[in-house]
Amino acid sequence: MQTITMKVNGVSTSCDVPDNTLLVSFLRETMGLTGTHIGCDTSQCGACVVHVNGKSTKSCTILAAQLEGAEVTTIEGIANGDELHPMQQAFHENHGLQCGFCTPGMVMSAIELVEKNKNLSEREIREGLEGNICRCTGYHNIVKSVQDAAGKMGG
Amino acid sequence: MPEGTVNQGIGASVRRKEDKRFLIGKGNYTDDINRAGQLHVYFLRSPVAFADIVSINKQKAEKASGVAAILTGEDVAADGLGGPICGWVPTNKDGSAPSEPPHPILANGRVRYVGDHVAAVFAETLDQAMSAAELIDVTYSEMPAITDLKTAIDSTQIHDGMENNTYFDWELGDEAATNDAFDKAATIVNVDIRNNRVIPNAMEPRAAVADYNTGDGRYTLFTTSQNPQLTRLVIGAFMLNIPESKFRVVAPDVGGGFGSKIYVYPEEAVCVWASKKLGRAVKWTADRTQAFLGDAHGRDHISEVKLALDKNNRITGLRVDTLANLGAYLSAFAMVTPTYLHGTLLSGVYDIPAIYTNVKGICTNTVNVDAYRGAGRPEATYLLERTMDVAAKQVGMDPAEFRRLNFIPKDAFPYQTAVALQYDVGDYEPLLDRAMAMIDYANFESRRAKSAKNGKCRGIGISTYIEACGIAPSAVVGALGGRVGLYESAVVRVDPTGTISVLTGTHSHGQGHDTTFAQIVCDKLGVGIETVEIVHGDSDRTPFGMGTYGSRSLAVGGTAISKALDKVIAKGKIIAAHMLEAADADIEFKDGKFTVMGTDREKSFGEIALSAYVPHNFPHDRLEPGLEETSFYDPLNFTYPSGTHIAEVEIDPATGVVELVDWVCCDDFGNLINPMVVEGQVHGGIAQGVGQALYEEAAYNDNGQLLSASYMDYCMPRADHFPSLKVENLVTACTHNDLGVKGCGEAGAIASPPAVINAVVDALSPLGVTDITMPATPQKVWQAIQAAQTKAAE
Numbered sequence A: 001m002q003t004i005t006m007k008v009n010g011v012s013t014s015c016d017v018p019d020n021t022l023l024v025s026f027l028r029e030t031m032g033l034t035g036t037h038i039g040c041d042t043s044q045c046g047a048c049v050v051h052v053n054g055k056s057t058k059s060c061t062i063l064a065a066q067l068e069g070a071e072v073t074t075i076e077g078i079a080n081g082d083e084l085h086p087m088q089q090a091f092h093e094n095h096g097l098q099c100g101f102c103t104p105g106m107v108m109s110a111i112e113l114v115e116k117n118k119n120l121s122e123r124e125i126r127e128g129l130e131g132n133i134c135r136c137t138g139y140h141n142i143v144k145s146v147q148d149a150a151g152k153m154g155g
Numbered sequence B: 001m002p003e004g005t006v007n008q009g010i011g012a013s014v015r016r017k018e019d020k021r022f023l024i025g026k027g028n029y030t031d032d033i034n035r036a037g038q039l040h041v042y043f044l045r046s047p048v049a050f051a052d053i054v055s056i057n058k059q060k061a062e063k064a065s066g067v068a069a070i071l072t073g074e075d076v077a078a079d080g081l082g083g084p085i086c087g088w089v090p091t092n093k094d095g096s097a098p099s100e101p102p103h104p105i106l107a108n109g110r111v112r113y114v115g116d117h118v119a120a121v122f123a124e125t126l127d128q129a130m131s132a133a134e135l136i137d138v139t140y141s142e143m144p145a146i147t148d149l150k151t152a153i154d155s156t157q158i159h160d161g162m163e164n165n166t167y168f169d170w171e172l173g174d175e176a177a178t179n180d181a182f183d184k185a186a187t188i189v190n191v192d193i194r195n196n197r198v199i200p201n202a203m204e205p206r207a208a209v210a211d212y213n214t215g216d217g218r219y220t221l222f223t224t225s226q227n228p229q230l231t232r233l234v235i236g237a238f239m240l241n242i243p244e245s246k247f248r249v250v251a252p253d254v255g256g257g258f259g260s261k262i263y264v265y266p267e268e269a270v271c272v273w274a275s276k277k278l279g280r281a282v283k284w285t286a287d288r289t290q291a292f293l294g295d296a297h298g299r300d301h302i303s304e305v306k307l308a309l310d311k312n313n314r315i316t317g318l319r320v321d322t323l324a325n326l327g328a329y330l331s332a333f334a335m336v337t338p339t340y341l342h343g344t345l346l347s348g349v350y351d352i353p354a355i356y357t358n359v360k361g362i363c364t365n366t367v368n369v370d371a372y373r374g375a376g377r378p379e380a381t382y383l384l385e386r387t388m389d390v391a392a393k394q395v396g397m398d399p400a401e402f403r404r405l406n407f408i409p410k411d412a413f414p415y416q417t418a419v420a421l422q423y424d425v426g427d428y429e430p431l432l433d434r435a436m437a438m439i440d441y442a443n444f445e446s447r448r449a450k451s452a453k454n455g456k457c458r459g460i461g462i463s464t465y466i467e468a469c470g471i472a473p474s475a476v477v478g479a480l481g482g483r484v485g486l487y488e489s490a491v492v493r494v495d496p497t498g499t500i501s502v503l504t505g506t507h508s509h510g511q512g513h514d515t516t517f518a519q520i521v522c523d524k525l526g527v528g529i530e531t532v533e534i535v536h537g538d539s540d541r542t543p544f545g546m547g548t549y550g551s552r553s554l555a556v557g558g559t560a561i562s563k564a565l566d567k568v569i570a571k572g573k574i575i576a577a578h579m580l581e582a583a584d585a586d587i588e589f590k591d592g593k594f595t596v597m598g599t600d601r602e603k604s605f606g607e608i609a610l611s612a613y614v615p616h617n618f619p620h621d622r623l624e625p626g627l628e629e630t631s632f633y634d635p636l637n638f639t640y641p642s643g644t645h646i647a648e649v650e651i652d653p654a655t656g657v658v659e660l661v662d663w664v665c666c667d668d669f670g671n672l673i674n675p676m677v678v679e680g681q682v683h684g685g686i687a688q689g690v691g692q693a694l695y696e697e698a699a700y701n702d703n704g705q706l707l708s709a710s711y712m713d714y715c716m717p718r719a720d721h722f723p724s725l726k727v728e729n730l731v732t733a734c735t736h737n738d739l740g741v742k743g744c745g746e747a748g749a750i751a752s753p754p755a756v757i758n759a760v761v762d763a764l765s766p767l768g769v770t771d772i773t774m775p776a777t778p779q780k781v782w783q784a785i786q787a788a789q790t791k792a793a794e
């Protein structure tokens, strides 16, 4: 058991966590932030992607105890009040989601992708999202969403 | 339709109402739900494929920290519980009934596949349950696993009392007429087909949270289901003996289904059973490994196909002999999928006078196989569309022109096939023409030559498909061995202030019903979409309905909504007539207003709604208060979407890697309610079909171990596997439902695998390759090239 302090979606929090608690379980069970999903047990689906210190991170692959002092942002933390993040808005406008299960991870991965390079080609978007599996959309409208958001995020 | 559209009715690409909750992390999936004091259950699964259980020693495990109970097959038997049932049972060709061996929810004396449920361990935390499961000592007496379809028939019986490990031996069509066609044929085409076994892999793993309330004696089950009402019926009436009124089943947000969440599996039933037995709520969530091992798989057929042609290359006969692997136990639709959803589709879009098919459903030591997106129709389409290409090549025709020659002509509808179905409407040539224009089929050879210059092999592949959707007329279902009716239900509840709730028996797990169904309401009642709520997935709230699969929700469920809306309008007219002191027959309803025809006297929809609930002077002999109507709609026929998909691939012969470079399709789904949603469904279906054709394979070894039980070993299609997909539509409206709709959810998955494989074979044919089995992995492609070249050199 360790006491860790981290910022989750901008709010500082201090908790006792068992040594073997994954970040994803900490977020879902301790923090009640169930927007982050678990889609696999081999670190390959990307449903659990959050930002740790601004970087896309598979939260099923990192222990909460490793994150002393970190800033963690989840899907619940990216909208500005009622105003959706441009990536969220773009997924809505372009029908980039169906069942919604992959969506939080997809959106978080896509945000970092676009923040790193606002002039992504379609190929680069497809390769950049290779770590996120979606079973519903065939990726077509996800790629369109990311292209659209990239434009709005200053591409 | 562009952003900012005002039209919210039928035909508008309205942005989805359900998106926001998913986009801000406020979805409500089963694993997001917790109940006070809940226990977690972990299932100890069989590590061997076929064995007698000699003993289970759970003493040590029971004492482990946090463990509340461990239940096994003995407890299930002691409590007299039933197992999952088969919902649709065809008759054997000799008139006898198929074998339906029991499926205990925890194994009783024998395990029959790797992953079979041996014990359920309940503990305070999941970690504790998993650790305790490791302490259970099970002694197995192993028998050789039976995994091969062809040899299964002559092997040890997996279930006592079954013969030849065969669940059923079924036939359809006229064998004598088909034999006659082959006797007279100018050309006979023979093709061996293997339809690979795949795993549905909805991204949300299955889960269940069950709670029993000792106060009112009611059970509540939250679960990942495509049809919560059926789940309630099956668990309540057939497995646990719970009166339906004492059992609430809720399927909240569900993260994809694709068929795998239709069925009732042992885990959900165990959770419900234990919630009362242990006096605590019980939660179970599968991890991905359990999903691979335990979710019903899809496809897994081998077929021998024979096609007869006359001297003009017109098809005169088709014979298909299929072995379908159904796994160790029968899942709910396991028997209907390879029979009535497969054999009846063998005519495709072609005019084939004589067809005969025989299908044997085989039991093996593998997990159950059941309907997966398309369910029988992808298997039928794959074998037929591959055979069309082989036949075209054999007679030296272009595959497009060979298909065109054999299409059912536009003026032949309604068209009675040789395999029971009657197609109501369709027009196949314009779909083929449009798709060919979209991909510039005419200039393909120059693209092939260009690729060849770069050392690449380029190929093009066509698939012209049909499917039967909107399942299904209950009378037909009943006559063919179905144990259910396949109508759908809707309640339209108008509130006093004019807002509207639509309660539907279908379930949305990605299909966008919250929006599409609301559009039907907007269109009919002339109200804004924000006033409409679609309610689904809660057996306490919705009427009894059959759920979502078989591309039925709109064609059947949407029609039920439309009919309930008609009743609301009819009653509104009577209320309006009363309020406006006119005759009922003089009231017309248009643009949200009830008007006395030929006058300006009118009442808005909102005024009528309010008056229905404030009926101070209603004539009670002819007008009841309230504005709420129900419809149970039983369809008159299946619906028949069709279309053409064309794939273009480029293959590097040095590595065997297949790159999908272009995809076009032109589909006919009848009228479209929301074209944006329809396109999304097509994209997703194509991706699943491409996955099956190029990447996915559920591989068992000879010992019955599932080799592809994680995303490291099972290749899922990813974003970089696809080009941009070009999707268009043409419309022939369905003739027998109010909305003229046909359904679109499965089309992509049905059409796409043969398009891909036809393209791959076309690309490799200059090298002498004539066939390749799915999935066309780099290894397989490379080996096929080497084999063809070795043969050529000999």
Ligand code: FES
Pocket: A037, A038, A039, A040, A041, A042, A043, A044, A045, A046, A047, A048, A049, A058, A059, A060, A061
């Ligand atoms: S849950 Fe699949 S990558 Fe984290």
Ligand code: FES
Pocket: A096, A097, A098, A099, A100, A101, A102, A103, A133, A134, A135, A136, A137, B203, B255, B256, B510
């Ligand atoms: S929207 Fe369902 S998995 Fe992506």
